[in-house]
Amino acid sequence: MDLELLRKTGAEVAARDDVKYLLGWKQGTYGYRVAPAFVENAAGAAELIFSPLCTANLATYLTLVEQLPVPRGEEPDTRKVALMVKGCDSRAVTQLLVEKGIERDEVVVIGCPCPGVVDPALLAEKYPETEEPAEMKWDGEDFLLIRNGEETKISRDELLAEKCRLCRYPNPVVSDEMLGEPVETWAPGEDKGVEEVEAKDVDSRLEYWMDQFDKCVRCYSCRNVCPLCYCQDCILDRLNPTWVNRSVNFSENTAFNIARAFHLAGRCIECGECERVCPANIPLGKINRKLARDVRDKYGFEPGVDPEAEPFQASYKPDDPEDFIL
Amino acid sequence: MSAMLLNKEKWPEFVGKLTGKNVWAPQSDGTEMRFAPVGENEKVVLDYNNTRVPPKGALFPQTETMFKFEIGSDKVEEPPLDQEVVVLGLRPCDARAMTIVDKLFKWDIDDPYFVKRQEKTTLVGLACNEPGLNCFCTSVGGGPAATEGLDVIMADLGENYFVEALTDKGKALLDETRDLLEDADDDAQKQKEKLSGEAEDKIKRSVETEGVPEGLPGLWDDPLWPRVSASCLGCGTCTYLCPTCHCFDIQDETEGIDARRCRMWDSCMFSEYTLHTSGHNPRPTRKERTRNRINHKYSYYVDKFDVIACVGCGRCTNLCPVNIDIIEILRQVKEAL
Incomplete structure (x- = not known):
């Protein structure tokens, strides 16, 4: 990715009168961290980056920002929000359009063809984080890590995030402007994580998930980071009636995680953010990918690909398969 | 109190001697370290940086059943809090955090749950030889070998653990395990001080x-x-991962006619935290909530209890999904002053 092009485009878009701010990525405060950037003017675009460390899916901010009542005598701010998207992020935007969570003319989408990002946990494990912010680049088929002035070439296979290994849409599926040439797609590997769990018998599968959900602290970072968890009134926050108790134990944690998984069936675009942010290290991606795979295999539906699609959970065809329904 | 040494080979035996009590210690679940009750087959791991979830749950569990009752009956049952607990291998910052929340839980009235648990709990700390990337305990009154809040301090000297009782509770615990310990000489003392200096x-x-x-x-x-x-x-x-955050919510939960009143951790970062019944929210956006989090730790708590409610463990910064860095926020605060 040409940084100059990225910043030039960012500056142009951020300076537009009809754009409130541009969402992009910037260097974080230490180590491998990359922080979301809210760029409000052309000058702010100078800090934008796009690198294998840019894991965050910024589409979540489209629906996360609170809509406060407009004070009497003032006009609502109807300017657009611009955002930079990788392939997976763009699927979130598309799915939001399908669900009418956002309208197309509310956003300016800048597409960043993405050769795949790193798994930040794996990176930190293999190459310990330093206090000084480090940089990373794509270097042909490999990653190039630059820390404390030293360059280390790392093979793609070593650090590529699981979601990227399985990715079929590295190029944004929706955009107003595309930065650079599309990248070549690759054959998604086997989803070993899901297959391993599928191969277990029912009892050991239950035991596996019991151990996982037992760790959940119910911080709801998975829900909040998810671009498609944007209900104004989440079922988990309801007290009257209380669908999920506040008590943190295996039973309630399971209710929470299953509720979230099912609400995302046919909607999850596999950006992997839930798994990345989970402070309890629960492999949430396995649940969502399993559901996504079932929806794809059984109904031939993929969310976040076609902005004209009918929402999966709101559509019915007489020949929908039902042989697996009890 | 006198310093002693525990040979690392005797560590499992040391843990075994405490089995009459509920022992909490850092354990690995394969991917992460966490504090959990030690069962028969679980292995206590002391070679760790820090757990993601702090051990504050030993005194302030994420979910505390205050009492159980039956709908339509006067029967109320309070779970006894008489189990003796030993927390092994917690870091000095996390122990110090317990002394900070102690002030709140014993402020106007004593919080019975916290106080009862505290009476029954012995805290055995482990000094840090290798602080983490975002550790800044020394900026907020702590240190890698600080003893505040601990009953026993341990330090990893390589072959042995340096072990020293700091309170009567700690002394009692070491008396029970006395046959596994040997007296520490001056060299051990010096080595411990050298390591803590290096850690700083x-x-x-x-x-x-x-x-x-x-x-x-x-x-x-x-x-x-x-x-x-x-x-x-x-x-x-x-x-939730902050060792000094202590806000809780209280809810009645029912299963048929069986009911319980529970209190559970709450978070000022959630929108519903300050949401009024009327629908009004005095902290309507994440701006007000973030401001409150920093003010509470670095201003209100100091005003009320004369101590900063942050021990510099770095967890909030390590684990924030979007790189909100408390050290950077405080730098900007200083700049704005």
């Missing part, structure tokens, strides 16, 4: 707190707040 030097990040508690309220409308909170997801990671 390894701490790279720091915050400047001078003038912050008094100055923060004056920054109420400062543009720093929208800036540092814009990317906040509004999740509870920073607060």
